[in-house]
Amino acid sequence: MRKIAIAGAGGFSKEIYLTINDINKIEEKWEFIGFFDDNVPKGKFFMDFRVLGNMNDLNQAREEIDVIIAAGKSHNIISILKKLYSDKLTFPNLFHPSCQFLHFKSLVIGVGNILQPYSSLSADNKIGNYNVFNAGVRVGHDTVIGNYNTFATSTLISGGVEIGDQNDFGMNSGILQYKKVGNGNVIAPMSVLFKSIKDSGHYMGIPAMSTGM
Template sequence: MKKIAIIGTGGLGREVLAMIKSINEYDKKWEIVGFYDDAVIAGTKVAGYQVVGSVALLNEKKESLNVVIGVGNPVIRKLIRNKISNRNINFPVIIHPSSVIYDKKSVQLEEGVVIAANCVLTTDIKVGRCTYINSASVVSHDSVIGAFCMLMPTTSLSTGVVLGNEVYLGNGTKIDEPIHIEEGMRIKAGSILP
């Protein structure tokens, strides 16, 4: 089993914990070592796991450790990733076993991408590093999602959508045409874009 830690003890961090446990039910892949969080005192227990310390401590690790960013704000996701320069820290792609990728050869997932439960990605898709695609979201062919994006549950991207880096799509956002969403944009929950 590979060691893995979660950055962030908030709701999304605990969801990541639950997802890793769910993955382990199918394939005993991960040994969960705890959380890293700048706002919580080391030694505190969260969801039964210890807070190891601050994010900066990851730069001192001498052995290999996998890390998942469990923070929803795209700007903070990027700041966290940029704080970590230690080559012993890896950002694996995490995919919930209930999610489906139609054509794994043509779907490119960069480091740290998380795909939560019941998502569907079809074909010819690119997803930038440390992007989080939350539960029951759909990404259709020829879409490009930038780095550090956050797609909240039940988001739907139709053919050829392009999201710049650090885009936040609220719950239930539907994008029905091949449009480009500029870097850093925040789209409110329930939005339907032509």
């Protein structure tokens, strides 16, 4: 088994730990070693483990370790990733056993992505790196997703959508088919995009409109 650690010791880290456990119940794939966090004291108990140190401690690994970045927002993913520079660290995709891949053969996917329980990907999806798909996220056919995006619980992405980098979709949000999303946007919970949007906006409502923030 490969060793695996979680970068982060917050609420989302608990869910990631449970996903690793569920994977190991089906196939003993990883030996979980613990959590690392810059803001939680070393030695503090978290779940069933002690926090082993901060990101710099993780960089001191003498053997290969798989690392899952447990962060629910795009800027936090990037912030943690910038601190992890050791060539001993690798960033696998983490797929909960309950995820659905309607046509895995046509899926193109990078590294460091997280698919939580009951999320699903359809046919001919292209997904970059370090995206977070929380529980119940649905991605339609022919959708292209960049890097560092987060999709909160029950986000619905229709077919043919193109999404750039560093976008945060709130719980129960969505986007209609064949629309485009630029970079650095925030889509509020319960909001649905009816049209394409560019960069660095905040959107809310049905249909989602810019809040001017």
